[in-house]
Amino acid sequence: MEHLLSLFVRSIFVDNMIFAFFLGMCSYLAVSKTVKTAFGLGLAVTFVLLVTVPVDYLLQTKVLGPDCLVEGVDLSFLSFILFIAVIAGMVQLVEMVVERFSPSLYASLGIFLPLIAVNCAIMGASLFMQQRILMDPATSTQAIAGVGDALVYALGSGIGWLLAIVALAAIREKMAYTDVPRPLQGLGITFIVVGLMSMAFMCFSGLNV
Amino acid sequence: MSLFSSANKEVLTGPLNLNNPVVTQVLGICSALAVTSQLEPAIVMGLSVTVITAFANVIISLLRNTVPNRIRIIVQLVVVATLVTIVSQVLKAFAYDVSVQLSVYVGLIITNCILMGRLEAFAMMNGPWESFLDGVGSGLGYAWILVAVGFVRELLGSASLLGYEIPFLSDCAFFHNGMMTMPAMALIILGCVIWAHRAINKE
Numbered sequence: 001m002e003h004l005l006s007l008f009v010r011s012i013f014v015d016n017m018i019f020a021f022f023l024g025m026c027s028y029l030a031v032s033k034t035v036k037t038a039f040g041l042g043l044a045v046t047f048v049l050l051v052t053v054p055v056d057y058l059l060q061t062k063v064l065g066p067d068c069l070v071e072g073v074d075l076s077f078l079s080f081i082l083f084i085a086v087i088a089g090m091v092q093l094v095e096m097v098v099e100r101f102s103p104s105l106y107a108s109l110g111i112f113l114p115l116i117a118v119n120c121a122i123m124g125a126s127l128f129m130q131q132r133i134l135m136d137p138a139t140s141t142q143a144i145a146g147v148g149d150a151l152v153y154a155l156g157s158g159i160g161w162l163l164a165i166v167a168l169a170a171i172r173e174k175m176a177y178t179d180v181p182r183p184l185q186g187l188g189i190t191f192i193v194v195g196l197m198s199m200a201f202m203c204f205s206g207l208n209v
Numbered sequence: 210m211s212l213f214s215s216a217n218k219e220v221l222t223g224p225l226n227l228n229n230p231v232v233t234q235v236l237g238i239c240s241a242l243a244v245t246s247q248l249e250p251a252i253v254m255g256l257s258v259t260v261i262t263a264f265a266n267v268i269i270s271l272l273r274n275t276v277p278n279r280i281r282i283i284v285q286l287v288v289v290a291t292l293v294t295i296v297s298q299v300l301k302a303f304a305y306d307v308s309v310q311l312s313v314y315v316g317l318i319i320t321n322c323i324l325m326g327r328l329e330a331f332a333m334m335n336g337p338w339e340s341f342l343d344g345v346g347s348g349l350g351y352a353w354i355l356v357a358v359g360f361v362r363e364l365l366g367s368a369s370l371l372g373y374e375i376p377f378l379s380d381c382a383f384f385h386n387g388m389m390t391m392p393a394m395a396l397i398i399l400g401c402v403i404w405a406h407r408a409i410n411k412e
Binding site: 080088191192 | 232237240242287290291293298312317319322391394395396399404405407
């Protein structure tokens with residue numbers, strides 16, 4: 001229980017997808033113009049993470065890992081292809097659900113909804129999960145030792161991403177009224193703001209739960 | 210129809226400056242930021258992406274008339290994932306230290322938007338040779354931004370380049386600025402690169 005809690009808090013604040021690993025930057029920069037759309041995309045990413053990470057965990061431990069299918073065979077070099085297939089399938093499902101239940105959100109997310117499939121945050125979470133399976137839960141708070149851990153890690157990463165994109169969108173809404181030098185406008189100043197936010201998040205790096 | 214006609218040269222050099230994938234089109238930012246705390250991983254990453262973009266472009270360009278439009282994304286993803294798997298295994302075999310440093314970011318080349326962007330926007334409509342040039346151009350355009358950011362961060366962060374310490378600078382305390390090796394400064398330096406790029410190329 002304690003391990004789950006610290007894994008959860010760590011993945012939101014310390015190992016934040018955006019501020020510590022720069023994952024999912026493309027849609028992060030492009031969709032963070034208004035808080036409402038940012039929140040919608042954040043929820044969609046969290047949901048896709050919640051499904052794909054545990055599925056990829058099961059794939060890795062039951063199918064791809066050493067000695068899983070056939071004695072003495074390690075298939076983990078196939079993980080990239082299988083993980084991306086799982087993600088692409090899931091994104092298709094989410095797209096259909098969003099289109100059915102919230103057409104306005106569907107319209108405002110536009111091309112970025114199918115692009116969740118190539119959102120690095122999703123693939124990155126699966127790849128980090130793959131690395132962390134080998135860690136020992138007794139010594140490391142980052143270890144992922146079961147489906148429950150994978151689920152909690154996915155939820156934490158998703159919430160961390162959601163928090164980051166909503167925060168940036170709120171800042172950018174206010175920033176529309178500021179007088180930024182011309183060449184720095186738009187992308188340049190956004191990067192510097194994200195850099196400052198990332199510095200603020202570094203304060204969490206000593207956090208021990 | 211020559212191999213290096215002026216149109217083809219334009220395809221190759223355009224992404225290096227005016228049409229740069231990172232600073233103008235805002236593609237492939239994730240890995241551009243994460244691997245640049247030192248120069249060596251930045252160079253390796255830039256080269257890997259160049260190779261993968263070039264060959265994925267060629268393969269998709271050869272397949273463009275046979276693949277049905279509806280399943281093209283899946284086909285593209287499979288081609289890219291296969292190439293990335295090959296590159297990742299090659300790196301593990303011949304440059305193990307760098308591949309450990311790059312960790313998950315080699316795998317994340319699959320989700321690098323530059324690849325999908327070039328495949329969709331260029332390789333689906335052009336012949337293999339033009340697509341190859343376009344892939345090399347886009348890859349190198351991405352690589353030089355990585356190298357520029359990596360150069361600044363390694364020089365100011367640890368007073369060394371490619372792991373070799375620079376004799377005079379390393380005595381100066383400023384050149385051991387630990388802040389530079391933190392993720393936050395990668396964002397700020399890239400922001401400054403974009404600022405400079407836009408200030409030089411007005412439009």
